[in-house]
Amino acid sequence: MQNKFAFVVFLLIGMATTAQNELKGTITSKQTGTPIMGTVYIPQLEKGTAADFDGNYTLKNIPDGNYTIIFSYLGYSTVSLKLNFIGNNIFTEDMQMVESAVEMEEVIVSTPFHKLQSENVMKVERVSTSELNSAGAVTLADGIKNIPGVDIISTGEGIGKPVIRGLSSNRVLTYTQGVRLENQQFGDEHGLGINEAGVESVEVIKGPASLLYGSDALGGVLYLNPEKFAPFNETHGDISSSYFSNTLGTSTNLGVKTSGKKLKFLSRGSYSSFSDYKTGADYRVTNSRFNEKDFKTGIQYLGTKFKSTVRYNYNRSNIGIADEIGEQTKSTKLELPFQEIDNHILSLDNTLFLKNSSLDLKMGYLFNDRREFEDDPTLAALRMQLTTFNYDLKYNLPDFGKFETIVGLQGMFQNNKNKGEEILIPDANTTDVGILATSHYHLEKLDLQAGVRFDSRKIKSEAARSIEDSDYIPALDKTFTSFTAALGGKVDLSELTSVRLNFASGFRAPNLAELTSNGIHEGTNRYERGNYNLNNEQNFQTDLSLEYRNEHLEFFVNGFYNAVKNYIFISPTNEIIDDTPVYDYLQDDAKLYGGEMGFHLHPHPLDWLHFESSFETVTGKLQNDDYLPLIPANSIQNTFRVEFEDGKTRKKSSAFITLKNIFDQTNISDFETRTGGYSLLSAGVESSFKIDKFLLKVGLNGTNLTDKKYVAHLSRFKPEGIFNIGRSVNFSLKLEF
Template sequence: MKKLIVALVVSCTALIQAQNTVSGRITDTNNKALSGVSIYIQELQKGTTSQADGTYNLSNLPKGTVRISFALVGFGTQYKTVSEIQKQNTINIQLAPSVFEMDEVIVSTAFNKLQSQNVMKVAHETMKNLSRKGTSTLIEGLATIPGVSQVSTGASIGKPVIRGLSGNRVLVYSQGVRVENQQFGDEHGLGLNDAGVESVEVIKGPASLLYGSDALGGVLYFNPEKFANANTYKVNFSQKLFANTLGSNSSLGLKTTSDNWKFLARGTMNTHSDYTTADGERVTNTRYQEKDFKTGIGYSDASFSSVLRYNFNDLTLGIPEEGIAEQSQSKSVLYPKQAVSNHLVSLNSSLFFNSSKLDLDLGFISNDRSEFEDSEVAVLKMKLNTFNYNAKYYLPSSTKMQTILGVQGMHQTNENSGEEYLIPDAVTQDFGVFGTTNYEWNSNVIQAGLRFDTRNLTSEANGILGEEGSFEALKKSYTSWNASLGYKTNLNDAFIFRFNLASGFRAPNLAELSSNGVHEGTNRYEVGNANLKTEQNFQTDLNLEYKTDHLEFFVNGFYNHINDFIYINPSGESIDDNEVFNYVQNNAALFGGEIGLHFHPHPLDWLHLETSFETVTGKKQNGDYLPLIPANNWNNTLRTEWKDTDWLKEGFATISLVSTFNQNKISGFETRTAGYSILNLGIGGTLHLGKTKMEVNLNGNNITDKKYTAHLSRLKTDGISNMGRNWVVGLNFNL
């Protein structure tokens, strides 16, 4: 027994000593120690910060290759790859000053490189930056990113639009897995809350190579909140108050991490009254209430890393059918209303080998959507359960070449239990296999990939054929080959040039295949088409960036050709005084781009001028315009930052003018929309009250109380304008 105890002690000691560590010291270009530098390994979701003397230490790292980012506000980010990691590794880092945003590691693309190293241009925004803009919902914040807009129904329902494409053409990822929530519907929102989300990445263009069907228009990739640094414990509270909707958003989170284990949890309450227009009238039943809970637990050692996360989101929202009627400040939702609950479970794991790695992402999403007309008995009740998986094997790589092989799939069921059917009961099966390679030499990078997908869809018959609400049984199979090719080069120290070619596809959804009834939100009788083909597109992207110490400039251009684009078209007939619209197909094209400038004049280190312009045009093959294309938009922002004082850090003040132009390029059943300009203000920073640090910000949106109607607002047809003046106060601090 004594020998056994001794052997166990020796084995444990050897195991502890065998832990792989990376340590070093971080300094600036004058060799002065830098404290508070964020050192982070994305694939392990593990990090730490540098001490007062600039030193840092990361322990319990896997064998093989790890990629470490070093980031600090005011300095350029560095990204180091450690190959064949040893027991003890020393990496000393010297960060150079930079007045522009930190260079971020992009997770949504295949090889997780810094944005400056990435072949594809991806828009990246932190939730902290979006919250400083004072928007009341997550989708409103996303719509401030050039190339992104929203189709909205009041303040509670917003659907993302990327370069003119929306609905099932834009794929949403959260916690590393695909989110499915009946996103085809006009009155179906994003289904996510920004609490517990670190940042968002936007792929503007076909991403079917990595994500399969429905990524034809782009991807919104939400990165979850990071765990605490090793051997730390944090409790965080945030509060936002919204004057226009008398709204409140409260969030409480805690997290703790040891060398091997990590845990976090966050609960959020969000409640709003009807929003107020510039005329001072409340839009009846645009109120909503939301509860959100997120938690996660992770484990990592020398050969394995895994994170299990869970997100529950419960949303009750009013459907504004009466327009401006009852004037009330109540937050109790009226009829008609929707109740939507989402359960999202994800398991993200990595197995590390000596010179390769296997990533496996598993996800389960349960979406329960009910609609109530005048009582608590749901007339429409749909339950969508989705299981998806994504396995990627990273082959042994060299300093120049990296290769990934992967498989991806989805099993989805839709069940109805209400008296009304919007879509039939159905089962959907997806399977895809892909490979992609990244090759670098000097300042050049080429990335190429190929993918094959298949989708099988089976639906059940319902009702009496020929009558409203009936569906014919369907059994459909769709296949598609897709490829991408990208090239990036540094023309010199200041210029980056990117060129990308990519194809994408989208299989028709259940509503397009089988609709047979009146769409209540638009008062039209919609008829599906069981013979619809797969949409197939091919997009060309160009990106040019120029960046010096005091000037940053970018220009993006794209041309997107779509074969067999699916859209709804009036037939000229009517049923019970409702005009009949059919789902049809035609080739289409979208083209446009974004251009932006960020000027930081020397020696006025406290001043920033930012301007950006975005445009998109969508046309059918016959020359007619596509519907739901956002108007051209020009955003100008003047931002000041002041040096740290004893009680205020990272102080800022902004004034921005957002100008939206006339939208006269419309489809046959749309109406023109007049242009408008909105003035916004913001001020804030981090208060230091003793040992307490509190982030505070005050934002004023539409401070001139301008009356306007967005082109993509679904309340536009009822003559209802968008939200008037809105003041937002935000607090965020660690307890």
């Protein structure tokens, strides 16, 4: 079988052309005709260049193929066009760009056809990690909660789990380095395990994405884009450090990258350490301290017929487990109990360029070693080792008229092993296989996209504990299958107004905890009993969005209705086992509905002035009209921001002030309590200075500036009445060279 596979690969390589094409031209302003030092970028190749002072650009060594070319420059509308390169030719494309007060568009990577947001059928939220850090985010999870429609289930400052429109845990899939992240997402106290250093941007798909990603993408996808390699024949480096006054925390990272004609390399390391956070009630939450080490590296080869990228990420997180207020200290040394988590991610991304098509193969190897120390700092009471291999093979067919089509095969092999005395889930193997096909149809004012998919997931677990024990877990051998589909369209009603309408189905196979749990889960203070007879969760969501933009104003409104069949939830019983309340996993149909709306005012010619406002709401109910748990409260956020491009020495400056109002959450499940509303004020300034060949960035920001005492509805410390973090003044310094 392996020999046959190798023969097919070499046959395809032999079919690939050895041609080297070249793209050149000039970039000018359509209004004035003056040259523009714009950027030219080919997303499929991760290859780009910048025009010179006269607006001239040249991009060499382009393989044969049909590629999207992106022209962008600050203050001008981003332009996307497709060119077919063939036959070792020189292609000329002179671009006239139109001035615009709208911020530059980026290519959306999480959707299959790599479109600009304005061309995408599916609305995807995208934000850079530099923006999150400028707003005072302590961790990556802490930053994403400010994206409309996104929140986090938090356990202090060290652990945050994404929530997209009311769905979380195994209903939200995270992708990093182009592969799905697997790190025991079933646990509320299990965080992302990804450091923001070396992550360039975050994309959020809000809604079923099972067509693209399979099981566990029923609620949406959090897609983390790694930092880009250096441009051709350039070497860059940077070092940065941040200080957070509330936790006396520090975070430092160092990165270098270099690029030659065909080979590119990058490497980045970071270290963070935080003491117990201080609440607005003037006490510190004992043992909420944590520290994190992170290392990322990558190498890329780009030839005329083949592109290959290898990336590796190692993350060690040490997180204190806080459960009550005790000794008040500023120490960063962990106390019992605490978690120690190692996360290894190795990814390989290969693209074979054919004449008018391409073959993409992504593979990932992940190893998650999760340890929990309770009484002895040298002996883990709980230790779970999760090994995952996943693959994603896609063939981009030659364009047929206005149609772009992709067919694909995806899969995963996963093994869970217990090495400690405590068992939350049994030893098990999980095998996924999925096939898909999707097409995009493009006209001048209309884009349509549709696709279908079939998946199979097999879960086989071993028995755990003795059959005579009351907490015995029997062996499991089950297979779950599902068909999913999606249909969407984007229509430009006018030059300024567009509408998106999407229909999508998704599914999620029950996880091991839901199927097999039988014992006390210390992290949640519950005795949890799984249900062997659980079925797939299956949902169907309708999503409608309206967008309007001119040179002064951008406005959007998104609405969704999500019907979930066989929604799995945990429900309290009247039983007590070992002085712990018993909860059972049950199923019922559910519905979630709501949306987001907002505007961005940037009055021309005062392009430096920005006012942004957004509102988000979601309601979740079971079929009997009982409310679902862990649904975020409604909120409204207003931001006033100024940005200046200053000149020769001070290159760029910005300042912001944000007020976020979170409303009362009274729509609660049977085992939740209402949460009062509160307001959080934050502000910050940032400037960058050009000093010889160095760029120095200095930032100062503050969060919860009024030192408000509050408890977030999705805080896992809420049952103990422990407040969230109080005022923090943060300082950052970054040197690029």
